[in-house]
Amino acid sequence: MSKFKFALFLGCNAPVRTLNYDRATRVVLSKLDVEVVDQDEFACCGYPLESADHLTAITMGARNLAVAEREGLDILAICSACSGSLMRTRSMLIEDEELRKDVNERLAKMGLEFTGKSKVRHIMRFFHEDYGMEELKKHVVRPLDGVKVAVHYGCHYLKPSEIVGGPDNPEMPHTVDELVDLTGAESVDYTERLLCCGGAILGYRERDSQLLIAKKMQSILDVEADCMEMHCAFCGVMYDGNQKAAERIADKKFKVPVLPYTQLLGLAMGLDPYEDLGFKLNRVKAKDLLAKLEEVGSES
Amino acid sequence: MPEDAIEEYPLVTDDDIDPTFVQRVSATPGGEHLLDCYACGTCSASCPVRAIDDEFNPRRIIRMALLGLKDEVLQSDFIWFCTGCYICQERCPQDVRITELMMAFRNVATEEGYPHPTVAIIADTVAKHGIIMEIGEFENEKRVKAGLPPRNVPEDVHRGILESTGLTETLKKAKPRPTKDADGGDA
């Protein structure tokens, strides 16, 4: 029996718009002997409606948490907007008894209850803190020597720091760099490393969200990284899915491959980019990067 | 003041001010620390949207709210430009919790009949499909082809929540949004 078992929380974007991330994550986790279970009843985490009504968003989050509780499982999230929102909701409900009562009355009509029993883990925090760096490293059989990676921390993986930040300082985080370095690749510093993807205003101020993507991509080109790393489905939608739109607004080609961390890790674990890791589904193709790895592989 | 500045920043008069607005926002989840702002500007200096968009400025929005410029804040587009990145919230020396405050402005705007049109679209989709997009046969075929299990969120799984909190009703009562003049100068 595997030591770790989670309810996998895909959120809204991953199941439709970042299939590469979904795929690579499942294959990698299964190789690592981490069991994940899908829940049909998991739906939107609530974040997209926080703008409209606080109580609605909290109750939506609580319903998801209550489903996980019913199954007796902790949640593993692959979108930072989801993990952040569910963690904030959980902590608010635990701290505020009145709110919890109100929300639970609404959930009772659906035969559900929130108690706080199930925890929420972001996949990168799981790798870093639970699975453990030492243990993870044992699975690296094909180090990604010579690959320069621009990591994208993303906002809700780090902040609000008191709830989601773990061991990271939000101004100077280190966990993702360490996880990338573990694959044998090199995490390179760049000016806009902490810049927001702008996903939350895609539907409100599209132009700004594209300008934010362009700013990030330029900064990555400046340091000549081979790819960008991400670990959030919404960030993936922005940087991979909308990179073309950002190119149009900047009147410039970027062509920066955007790899979910599990694709990078999977490559280092010796998995096949197309069969196992969904590289065919990447919008910006990572052909150059894969060719580079082939070369390194054949030299050694 | 040069003439164009006077045009861009017209004088505030009593008619523009609603003295109850500060209380209203402060009583909304996320808005509790509005009064603590001492206008240092750390938020605006840190803000990634501020850096690329002159129409957005968190310190300015907070000042407007503290002055009681209710209509100007609630009917604006700019309260919807915050990405929720939390940089300002982490750095604010007064713990104004700005990211949450921006959400509070939007919540009050929605209640008062001025939700951004995108909100209604999201709410509608979430009520119907449980998530912010529809997963039909086509999407599930793509999933299966990619070696993934199909995703079948039960219809209406969140609908009852949106109805029980009154959000569905509130959104039906949305008022027409004021249109901006051609040069977009409402910031």
Ligand code: SF4
């Ligand atoms: S950083 Fe805080 S105190 Fe300073 S202007 Fe912004 S909200 Fe006000």
Ligand code: SF4
């Ligand atoms: S949370 Fe909003 S206001 Fe604050 S820095 Fe980020 S985008 Fe600007």
